Amino acid sequence: MPAEAADLAGTPDAFQRLWTPHRMVYIGGADKPADDSERACPFCSIPGREDVDGLVVARGALAYVVLNLYPYNPGHLMVVPYRHVAGYPELTTAELAEIGELTQGAMRVLRATSAPAGFNLGVNQGDVGGAGIAAHLHQHVVPRWGGDANFMPIVAGTKPLPQLLGTTRAVLAAGWAAHSGTTAVAVPDATPEEG
Numbered sequence: 001m002p003a004e005a006a007d008l009a010g011t012p013d014a015f016q017r018l019w020t021p022h023r024m025v026y027i028g029g030a031d032k033p034a035d036d037s038e039r040a041c042p043f044c045s046i047p048g049r050e051d052v053d054g055l056v057v058a059r060g061a062l063a064y065v066v067l068n069l070y071p072y073n074p075g076h077l078m079v080v081p082y083r084h085v086a087g088y089p090e091l092t093t094a095e096l097a098e099i100g101e102l103t104q105g106a107m108r109v110l111r112a113t114s115a116p117a118g119f120n121l122g123v124n125q126g127d128v129g130g131a132g133i134a135a136h137l138h139q140h141v142v143p144r145w146g147g148d149a150n151f152m153p154i155v156a157g158t159k160p161l162p163q164l165l166g167t168t169r170a171v172l173a174a175g176w177a178a179h180s181g182t183t184a185v186a187v188p189d190a191t192p193e194e195g
């Protein structure tokens with residue numbers, strides 16, 4: 001007699017599907033840029049794309065907010081200066097101020113839309129510091145929930161994520177104006193999916 005799902009151990013939870021990297025939106029794969037130049041840099045090319053295609057959530061004057069294509073958690077955002085600059089000390093005072101403001105805005109929007117219990121904020125500097133794209137600085141904003149560090153990444157090399165990236169972008173962009181407290185501009189989807 002074939003097993004039915006109802007006969008197996010476990011109860012349904014919030015994970016609706018396993019995330020798979022089916023949308024190679026801005027790097028075309030897990031590969032790093034060919035070199036450290038602006039021409040090869042995804043963070044330099046993303047602002048030239050449509051927001052939906054680039055997974056851009058909001059645009060300020062000196063920096064923008066974008067979803068991470070390889071998120072640690074759903075809603076993992078990055079705040080990125082438009083200028084191709086690697087080191088935190090190289091940022092201007094104005095860039096620092098806007099990156100800080102957009103980081104606050106990203107946290108407010110995530111709190112309003114998905115109620116995380118906490119956050120990790122951070123800038124990895126250099127390859128040895130863990131930066132995936134070291135040539136162009138980016139500030140991570142990672143929402144955290146209790147129990148989110150589960151066994152799946154360890155045993156399966158797979159991170160279960162409850163929303164596909166395009167849907168997550170639509171939710172965050174739609175909530176940006178109301179919740180971010182910033183003047184950065186967000187372009188909502190014409191018909192955002194239900195999350």
Ligand SMILES: [Zn+2]
Pocket residue numbers: 037038041042043044083084085135136
């Ligand atoms: Zn760049």
